[in-house]
Amino acid sequence: MKLWPFKRAEKRNTDPSWSALVNGGAASASGQFVDAKPAESIAAVFGCVQALSESTACLPLHVYQRQDNGERLRADDHPLARVLRQPNPHQSGLTFREEMTASMLLHGNAFARIETNRAGELMGLHPIHPRNVTINRLPSGRYAYDYTNDDGQVVRLLEGEILHLRDRAEPGSVVGKSRIAIARDTLGMGLSLREHGAATFRNGARLSGVLQTPHVLDDASATRIGESWRSQFGGPSNIGKTAVLENGLTYQQLAMSLEDAQWIAAQQFTTEEVCRIYRVPPTMVSDLRFGSYQNTAELGSQFVRYSLARWIAMWESEITRQLLGSIGRRRYLAEHSVEGLLRGNPEARADFYGKAIKDGWMTTEEVRRLENLPALPKAEQQPEVPDDEQAE
Structure with a gap:
């Protein structure tokens, strides 16, 4: 006899890489518990994450409209442009992008709930902590994102209702791999070294x-x-x-002394390993052992070309793919102004603009616009007077 019309629960096919990576951390080979929070307490990790997230967020990000003649115009009044300037009432575009980029660097993924009005126009983006999100593959092949809100309720969002940015993923997966989880043993060794040093000095620097x-x-x-x-x-x-x-x-x-154990050298090796994990030149985290006046500028250029390039391109492609509809992607695009990285170097900026004007692919008015300078007054053109007439 049927006692109650029980409803069969929907079957969830959770992405296996999600449970493998987002598990609240795990013990490393050194015995240290490693997840995003203790890993970020390592100075080198914090420095690399800040260098990448701050530099990416500080770049101007604009929306452009493609023209029929192949040119493009700034579309500052487009809903996407307005949201990128201020995604929600509590954040500016800079703080939002810095937070999302740091989330990818620490957790491998970053999520934001997409807010739209009744007409379907983009109205806002609201960040969600990665640990509150579970990704499920539906029978249709699409993905659903279940997240726990502040009231403890589980809310389901479908693709198109959430902005999902991620680090590199396994083939066939939509979940980014956490660099903290991948390098758990390396970071665990760094935490053990720090704990060893702290305990040594706490005991009077006597082993x-x-x-x-x-x-x-x-x-x-x-x-x-x-x-x-x-x-x-x-x-x-x-x-x-x-x-x-x-x-x-x-x-x-x-026990061996700190000098015998080469504790300081081991700490420096940890810094180098962390820089390898995030592909950041050591000079960007104030490790100047191999830096000089001659190579620091080149290392800065490498930081832009090889370290930032991935995150800049990812932001541009994912904004276009996830925040613009199929029709909107044909006419609009989001792109960073990389020239913003030259603001801290007036000599390089002047040389860059000078060559651009000389080679003819920029005008003086465009340069003044980038420098937030007013347009030059249009002076009347005076005819040139030949030298022989001036003599008369």
Whole structure:
């Protein structure tokens, strides 16, 4: 007998790479628990993430309309342009893109709920933390995004209702691979080195050792001597004190010193490894051991060409693909103004503009517009007077 009309729950085919990567972190080979939060506490990781996210967000991002003659015009009044300038009431375009880029660098994915009006026009973008999102493949082959809102309710969004930006994914998957998860053992070693150094300095920069005596000590004497030793020589304030040992006691160090363990060299190696993970020149995170006045400028150019290029191109292509309809993609596109990277170098900026005007692919008015300068007044053209007439 049928007691209750139970409804069969919808079958979910969760992307397997999602559960493998977004699992709240895991223990590394060194025993350290590694996820985005402790990994970002490593100075090199924080520096690389900030260098990429800040530089990408600071670039001007404009919407252009393609013309029939092959040219294009700025479409600042387009709904997409307005949303890119201010995605939601709580964020500017810069803070939104910085947050989303950092999310990709730390979690492999970044999500934002797309807000539209009744006419289907884009009205806003609202970021969602990646850990609150689960991706499910529907029987139709499309993907659904289930996220938990602030009220604890699970809300389902379909493709077209969410902006999904991602790092590199496995073939056949839509989930970006977290660089933190991929490099978990490397980052775990960095966390272990930091913990080791902190514990060493907390104990007065003295590694563990033993106090030896030829005499037999009872429990009370051993406890008294141990407490006396820690109170006199433990902690940073007691560094350098001279130990006075009684009753034939001798001290023997058991572990290697920081110099023997090459702790500082290991810390520097961690910085290099993190820079490899994010493809950032070490000079961008203030590691100037191999930097010089001659190669710093070239390393900065490599940062733009090889480090930023991927994220700039990804933003442009995904904005066009996900935020513009099939008809809109034929007439509009989003593109960064990479010249914004020259703002901090007036000499390079002047040289760039000078060559552009000289070669004829930019005009003075276009340069002044990029520099936020007013247009030059249109002076009347005075006919040139020949030299022989001036002599008369």
